[in-house]
Amino acid sequence: MSDCKPEEFLAATICRLILDPSQPTARHVAVGAASPVPAAACYLAQKLGYPIRLSLLARTQGNPFSDGTRELFDLTGQGRIDLFFLGGGQIDGEANLNLVGTGEWPGKGVRFPGSFGSAFMYMMTPRIILFREEHSPRVLVSKVDNISANGVSPPGVFRRGHAQALVTGRCVFRFHPDRARFSLASVHAGETVESVRAATGFDFDVDGSIPTTPPPTTEELALLRGPVCDEMLETYPDFCARVFSRSDDQSAPLPHEASLRGDPEGGRGGLNQPALT
Amino acid sequence: MSLTDLESLAARVPDGSKLAMPPDNSLPSVALAKALIRRGARGLRLVGVPTSGFATDILVGAGCVAEVETSAVSLGEAGFAPRFSAALKAGEIVMKDATCPAIHTMLQASEKGVPFMPLRGIIGSDILAHRPDWQVIDNPFAEAGGDPIVLLPALQPDFGVFHAVMADSRGNVWLGRKRECATIAHASKASLVTVERVVEGDFLTDETLAPGCISATYIDAIAIAERGARPVALLDEYRMDTAYISDYARMAKTAEGFREWLAINVFESRAAAAE
Numbered sequence: 380m381s382d383c384k385p386e387e388f389l390a391a392t393i394c395r396l397i398l399d400p401s402q403p404t405a406r407h408v409a410v411g412a413a414s415p416v417p418a419a420a421c422y423l424a425q426k427l428g429y430p431i432r433l434s435l436l437a438r439t440q441g442n443p444f445s446d447g448t449r450e451l452f453d454l455t456g457q458g459r460i461d462l463f464f465l466g467g468g469q470i471d472g473e474a475n476l477n478l479v480g481t482g483e484w485p486g487k488g489v490r491f492p493g494s495f496g497s498a499f500m501y502m503m504t505p506r507i508i509l510f511r512e513e514h515s516p517r518v519l520v521s522k523v524d525n526i527s528a529n530g531v532s533p534p535g536v537f538r539r540g541h542a543q544a545l546v547t548g549r550c551v552f553r554f555h556p557d558r559a560r561f562s563l564a565s566v567h568a569g570e571t572v573e574s575v576r577a578a579t580g581f582d583f584d585v586d587g588s589i590p591t592t593p594p595p596t597t598e599e600l601a602l603l604r605g606p607v608c609d610e611m612l613e614t615y616p617d618f619c620a621r622v623f624s625r626s627d628d629q630s631a632p633l634p635h636e637a638s639l640r641g642d643p644e645g646g647r648g649g650l651n652q653p654a655l656t
Numbered sequence: 657m658s659l660t661d662l663e664s665l666a667a668r669v670p671d672g673s674k675l676a677m678p679p680d681n682s683l684p685s686v687a688l689a690k691a692l693i694r695r696g697a698r699g700l701r702l703v704g705v706p707t708s709g710f711a712t713d714i715l716v717g718a719g720c721v722a723e724v725e726t727s728a729v730s731l732g733e734a735g736f737a738p739r740f741s742a743a744l745k746a747g748e749i750v751m752k753d754a755t756c757p758a759i760h761t762m763l764q765a766s767e768k769g770v771p772f773m774p775l776r777g778i779i780g781s782d783i784l785a786h787r788p789d790w791q792v793i794d795n796p797f798a799e800a801g802g803d804p805i806v807l808l809p810a811l812q813p814d815f816g817v818f819h820a821v822m823a824d825s826r827g828n829v830w831l832g833r834k835r836e837c838a839t840i841a842h843a844s845k846a847s848l849v850t851v852e853r854v855v856e857g858d859f860l861t862d863e864t865l866a867p868g869c870i871s872a873t874y875i876d877a878i879a880i881a882e883r884g885a886r887p888v889a890l891l892d893e894y895r896m897d898t899a900y901i902s903d904y905a906r907m908a909k910t911a912e913g914f915r916e917w918l919a920i921n922v923f924e925s926r927a928a929a930a931e
Contacts, residue, residue: 444833445833447834448836453757456776484782490740495706527783532780635892
């Protein structure tokens with residue numbers, strides 16, 4: 380591997396999980412707001428030639444939804460989103476997610492922003508990839524303080540799928556819903572089973588010898604730094620600047636910015652100028 | 657239509673009102689939130705549709721809020737919402753945690769005028785355990801019985817509050833694809849809207865504008881507030897002012913810093929504009 384940034388490595392790792400042939404095909408993948416690494420992974424899969432419909436919630440220009448923010452949940456409710464990404468302030472060994480906060484409900488210790496759509500998306504999406512770069516005992520805990528979204532459900536409760544995997548800055552775990560436990564799938568370069576165990580607050584299974592997570596190929600790195608970055612520049616300018624050293628021209632005027640300056644030729648001026656180009 | 661000024665719009669909101677507002681990736685009326693702070697509103701119950709952002713944090717910090725019902729409160733890239741977090745810790749506000757599609761669904765029940773609507777998922781989440789107003793029943797249509805499903809009560813805010821690009825002379829407003837604002841307007845008893853500008857004509861006669869429009873049927877009063885979403889973005893007209901939000905996030909870490917921020921950005925700026 381040539382020098383590659385952790386974000387590039389993680390994006391390539393998540394991309395392989397998206398394309399995992401043992402999983403149902405991901406035709407339509409949605410990516411939540413603050414998720415540049417999963418977004419990069421999805422674009423990489425597209426640029427590698429896989430026909431994936433990608434709905435990026437954070438996109439402003441060209442956002443996929445025209446019926447409001449409920450459209451994502453309506454699509455998911457119908458089973459029309461195949462894969463989604465979730466994380467958590469705390470994640471435990473049964474793949475329960477806590478996005479609410481530590482301490483007593485609703486986060487009397489440290490309050491996190493909140494559960495967002497997790498309590499719905501986790502159960503209604505056939506495949507979920509969990510991603511949290513920080514891999515420490517404070518994040519990966521034996522039992523979450525509060526459950527925003529539960530990793531498994533009792534028999535008889537409608538549920539389309541479970542976590543497929545948990546990707547962190549140290550390793551990849553597989554999740555086994557039948558026994559509600561993670562097993563170690565691979566460790567990133569520089570890590571060992573022991574170092575992962577020391578950094579993990581929950582118990583997990585280790586079956587046989589554990590491979591090292593493969594680094595991105597030369598082709599994958601070139602795609603990430605070229606066409607993937609091109610796609611992400613408008614939505615994730617800070618990420619692209621940090622990871623790919625590319626900057627978006629945020630000072631360029633927006634399509635209808637002129638209308639604010641009272642420019643009658645440039646704006647969406649009303650009925651005489653329905654300038655919805 | 658009822659075209660008024662921003663301070664009069666805020667005066668229409670009695671203390672204790674339930675206000676539904678969109679988050680920072682949609683079109684919150686930050687201008688009206690600031691006007692509510694200036695009018696000294698108290699006991700407001702805010703509903704984030706489906707999450708909450710900058711406007712909620714400043715209203716909470718200014719002591720205007722008794723209750724927040726939402727799926728998350730955040731300043732996005734600028735981090736956690738500082739005044740909301742502080743108020744929650746101090747027990748100054750009641751927090752009713754939800755999950756995004758539940759907020760939409762409760763409002764959709766109000767849109768339809770039905771008392772509740774079902775929603776999949778949620779069973780097993782602690783959110784459900786802390787919502788005594790949410791119920792679980794067995795799906796009455798399940799042939800084999802069983803199949804538990806969550807029922808959510810209709811949520812009818814007193815006011816929908818949001819910002820739009822423009823209003824026409826009939827009081828219709830246009831905000832493009834931000835249709836969660838339409839859900840808010842349809843479900844609320846009344847809506848108060850700020851706009852960048854008012855133009856002649858009737859958007860509903862224009863096929864390209866009509867789908868991005870909310871009819872005057874739902875809207876009680878409109879005030880012009882140029883850059884009324886700022887620091888939040890307005891569609892393809894202005895970008896998010898990230899420097900302003902970072903500056904806020906830094907100052908609002910302490911109650912003193914927040915008061916200083918309020919004085920400069922809510923009270924003083926108004927006084928300067930009035931001169």
